[in-house]
Amino acid sequence: MMMKLYLIRSFLVSLICLAINCSTKDPGEGEVASDRFQTERATTSYEGQVIFDTSKYLHLDIRVSMTSETEGKFRVTEFVIEDEKEGDELTWEGFCRLYRNESGQPMLVLENTSREQPLKRTTLTKAGTVRESNFRNTDLVFYVFEDHLELLDREQIVCGNPECFFYRRTSPQFTIEGYLMYRGDTSYFYEMNTKVQWPLTKLGSYYQAAREHNTLADKKNDTTYLKATGYSISTMTKSEGRRDALVLRRIIQSSSL
Numbered sequence: 001m002m003m004k005l006y007l008i009r010s011f012l013v014s015l016i017c018l019a020i021n022c023s024t025k026d027p028g029e030g031e032v033a034s035d036r037f038q039t040e041r042a043t044t045s046y047e048g049q050v051i052f053d054t055s056k057y058l059h060l061d062i063r064v065s066m067t068s069e070t071e072g073k074f075r076v077t078e079f080v081i082e083d084e085k086e087g088d089e090l091t092w093e094g095f096c097r098l099y100r101n102e103s104g105q106p107m108l109v110l111e112n113t114s115r116e117q118p119l120k121r122t123t124l125t126k127a128g129t130v131r132e133s134n135f136r137n138t139d140l141v142f143y144v145f146e147d148h149l150e151l152l153d154r155e156q157i158v159c160g161n162p163e164c165f166f167y168r169r170t171s172p173q174f175t176i177e178g179y180l181m182y183r184g185d186t187s188y189f190y191e192m193n194t195k196v197q198w199p200l201t202k203l204g205s206y207y208q209a210a211r212e213h214n215t216l217a218d219k220k221n222d223t224t225y226l227k228a229t230g231y232s233i234s235t236m237t238k239s240e241g242r243r244d245a246l247v248l249r250r251i252i253q254s255s256s257l
Contacts (some may be wrong), residue, residue, distance in 0.1 A: 008073050013189075014207040017076070018064070024181045040245070041064070042062050042065070043064065044063070044065075044066075044150050044168060045059075045062065045063050045064075045230065046061075046062040046063075046064075046148070046166040046167060046168050046169065046181060047059075047060070047061050047062065047166060047167065047169055047232045047247070047249070048060060048148075048149075048164065048165055048166035048167055048203065049081065049164070049204070050111040050121075050151060050158055050159055050164050051159060051161070051163065051164055051251065052080075052119075052121050052122065053122050054084050055082060055084075056080065056081070056082045056083075057081045057082075058078065058079075058080055058081075058119065058135075058136070059078060059079055059080070059081055059086075060077070060078045060140075060151075060166060061076065061077040061078070062074065062075075062076050062110075062140075062149070062166060063075045063076075064096060064108070066098065067235055069098070070097060070098050071095065071096070071097060071098070071123070072094045072095070072096050072098065073091075073093070073094070073095060073096065074093065074094060074095070074110050074173050075091070075092070075093045076092040076093075076110060076113060076140065077089055077090070077091050078090050078091075078092075080119070081112055082207055083086065084205075086250070090093065090115075092110065092113045092140075093156050094110065094111050094113070095114050096108060096110050096111065097109045097111070098110060098144070101253075102124055105143055105144075106143070106145075107141065107142070108138040108141070108142045108144050108149065109139060109140075109141050110139060110141075110142075111139060111218070112139065113139050113140040114136070114137050114138050114139050115136045115137055117136035118134035118135060118136055119134070119135045119136045120133075120134065120135065120195065121133055121134075121135040133227070134153070135153060136152060138153060138209060141153075142166070143157070144169070145231070147167060147168050147234050147256075148156060148165040148166055148167045148168060149165065149166040150164075150166075151164070151166065163202065163203060166224045167203070167233040167247070168233065168234070168255035169231045169232070169233060170231075170232045170233055170234050170244055171231050171232040171244075173229055173230065173231045173249065174193075174229070174231065175227070175228075175229055175252075176189075176191055176193075176226070176227070176228045176229065176230045176246060176248065177191065177193060177226075177227045177228075178190045178191040178192045178193075178194050178225075178226060179192075179223045179224070179225060179226070179257075180200075180209065180213055180223065180224050180225075180226045181222065181223040181224070182213070187199075187200045187210070189226070189246065191246070197242075197247050197248040198232075198245065199235075199243070199245040199246070200246050200248065201233065201245045201246065201247050202244065203233075203247045203248075204230065204247045204248045204250075205228065205248040205249065205250060205251050206248055207250055208248075208251055209226060209248055209254065212224075212251065212254040213226075213254065216254060216255065217256065218256075222256075223257055224255065224257065225253070225254065225255045225256070225257060226248075226253070227251075227252040227253040227254075228248045228249065228250060228251045228252055229248075229250045229252065230246050230247050230248045230250075231246075231247055232244045232245065232246055232247070232248060233245060233247055
């Protein structure tokens with residue numbers, strides 16, 4: 001009899017727990033921002049640069065580790081690239097917040113990351129006039145998307161060009177070494193260490209690599225040697241769907257064969 005009563009009570013408790021779980025509502029707006037951040041507790045790394053003008057960029061290396069659905073820690077390394085030379089690095093570490101704005105867009109805020117001395121950024125207005133404004137004198141705030149972040153400044157997107165997005169890395173940074181060639185406007189890069197022919201993204205130091213290739217090659221179809229640091233990101237193509245591609249971060253050496 002005692003065993004029967006125990007089994008009946010256990011069964012009723014199970015039903016109550018099931019009812020509670022089934023009736024639990026999804027978190028409301030402003031509570032949880034992204035399925036990716038909910039399920040991934042490991043460090044997620046993003047990297048990219050903001051274009052200041054044709055020869056000046058702000059480079060950011062962002063690492064985020066979420067400790068809950070809405071809070072986490074971050075580490076950011078930033079430096080300015082001017083005339084293909086890297087400036088001094090600044091490093092920020094602290095706490096970050098993840099939430100949805102009123103429109104439901106996931107937002108990531110890296111707290112206490114404003115510079116004491118702002119950078120100057122030159123932009124072209126809709127009227128066609130050149131405007132210089134202060135930049136990076138507010139905390140780093142991003143729109144969060146599946147495979148990249150978009151930087152905001154005073155609630156406005158800093159740059160809507162995909163070359164200014166901060167893409168989620170699918171590999172650590174590593175030394176890239178191999179052979180670069182072109183067929184028409186399409187680049188082909190055979191990487192010696194991975195023994196893989198990688199597609200190159202037009203991010204990072206891509207245009208520097210292309211200029212150096214054109215200078216070194218007798219003909220555009222000639223092959224040149226290239227050594228650089230870089231990493232891979234996930235890209236979407238019409239013909240092949242989603243695939244990994246290389247980002248050249250910093251050119252170490254280019255030479256003719």
